[in-house]
Amino acid sequence: MDIEKVNSMDFGEFVDVFGNVVERCPLIAAAVWSQRPFSDLQDLKQHFYAFIDALPQSGQEGILRCHPDLAGRELQLGTLTAESQREQSGAGLTSLGADERLRLAELNAQYRARFGFPFVLAARLSDRAAVPRELARRLHCPRAQELRTALGEVKKIARLRLADLLGIDPARL
Amino acid sequence: MDIEKVNSMDFGEFVDVFGNVVERCPLIAAAVWSQRPFSDLQDLKQHFYAFIDALPQSGQEGILRCHPDLAGRELQLGTLTAESQREQSGAGLTSLGADERLRLAELNAQYRARFGFPFVLAARLSDRAAVPRELARRLHCPRAQELRTALGEVKKIARLRLADLLGIDPARL
Numbered sequence: 130m131d132i133e134k135v136n137s138m139d140f141g142e143f144v145d146v147f148g149n150v151v152e153r154c155p156l157i158a159a160a161v162w163s164q165r166p167f168s169d170l171q172d173l174k175q176h177f178y179a180f181i182d183a184l185p186q187s188g189q190e191g192i193l194r195c196h197p198d199l200a201g202r203e204l205q206l207g208t209l210t211a212e213s214q215r216e217q218s219g220a221g222l223t224s225l226g227a228d229e230r231l232r233l234a235e236l237n238a239q240y241r242a243r244f245g246f247p248f249v250l251a252a253r254l255s256d257r258a259a260v261p262r263e264l265a266r267r268l269h270c271p272r273a274q275e276l277r278t279a280l281g282e283v284k285k286i287a288r289l290r291l292a293d294l295l296g297i298d299p300a301r302l
Numbered sequence: 303m304d305i306e307k308v309n310s311m312d313f314g315e316f317v318d319v320f321g322n323v324v325e326r327c328p329l330i331a332a333a334v335w336s337q338r339p340f341s342d343l344q345d346l347k348q349h350f351y352a353f354i355d356a357l358p359q360s361g362q363e364g365i366l367r368c369h370p371d372l373a374g375r376e377l378q379l380g381t382l383t384a385e386s387q388r389e390q391s392g393a394g395l396t397s398l399g400a401d402e403r404l405r406l407a408e409l410n411a412q413y414r415a416r417f418g419f420p421f422v423l424a425a426r427l428s429d430r431a432a433v434p435r436e437l438a439r440r441l442h443c444p445r446a447q448e449l450r451t452a453l454g455e456v457k458k459i460a461r462l463r464l465a466d467l468l469g470i471d472p473a474r475l
Contacts, residue, residue: 139414140419144367144368153328154328155326155327156327156329156361156365157329157364158364159363159365159367160357160360160361161360161364162363162364162418163359163360163363163364180358180361183358184333184357184361185333185356187333187336187337187353188353190332190333190335190336191329191331191332191333191334191335192329193332194313194317195317195329195332241312241313241314245335245336246313
């Protein structure tokens with residue numbers, strides 16, 4: 130998909146296509162549409178990033194709270210978004226043993242209790258061995274630093290999802 | 303539900319309960335959770351309003367773009383949220399004749415083309431005769447005024463949905 134195609138979309142189409150670039154936050158795609166026409170695909174991506182950065186801190190935390198746990202209850206229940214299901218599956222999180230699942234559930238719960246938002250990680254850039262290691266590490270970071278790290282992961286996820294939707298190599302974004 | 307109950311919710315529960323107070327914008331409920339504890343139910347409502355007011359204009363337009371048309375395609379397809387389905391049904395919009403549906407579809411399309419967001423109205427405070435009349439009237443308002451009017455309707459909808467969820471008379475909010 131090229132930028133002319135993107136710029137030709139009405140807001141209904143745009144939100145249908147890009148509504149889950151940020152997990153369960155169609156509001157963000159719907160807001161980004163206000164910034165068209167986009168000069169190129171990087172410019173489109175930058176407007177997603179800029180909207181996230183411009184939110185008040187409560188809104189940034191709100192974005193994180195719209196994310197599911199990794200290997201959590203929603204994966205068990207089958208209620209993940211299609212994108213999240215693919216990402217968690219690709220990282221091997223759908224085929225954990227009972228011990229690994231329990232360990233992750235405990236770490237996720239500690240993280241949520243400590244920070245007031247769930248642990249967010251670009252699962253496609255990770256794997257089942259690295260996820261609990263990274264979770265255990267970030268659990269001990271200062272809150273302000275952790276909020277920045279988590280929003281950085283939201284942007285990595287957004288970039289990969291955008292590249293998929295546009296049918297291009299993520300390196301071009 | 304009293305304010306102690308609301309204040310005792312973790313963010314997962316809170317977003318499950320209040321995630322559609324603003325149509326298809328769970329991000330907003332998820333952000334409002336950052337402001338707990340709430341002093342009372344009015345304070346809870348005010349934090350929803352304040353978050354909407356603090357968004358950049360693109361974000362406010364984004365909220366509107368997450369709303370379905372009244373008596374539109376999503377009603378036909380059965381893909382409305384439960385809240386929206388109830389509200390449109392209560393206003394008699396699910397039992398329009400073919401002529402009325404066509405007239406509304408034309409007005410909705412004109413409105414979307416003019417303003418770049420859909421016509422939003424608190425359907426529970428309206429009815430099938432008033433909706434097209436109000437749509438035709440607002441279609442001719444200046445854009446800045448119309449954005450304010452539409453966000454006012456978002457707040458009316460939010461207030462009524464909150465009252466439902468809390469099990470109280472809207473007059474108490």
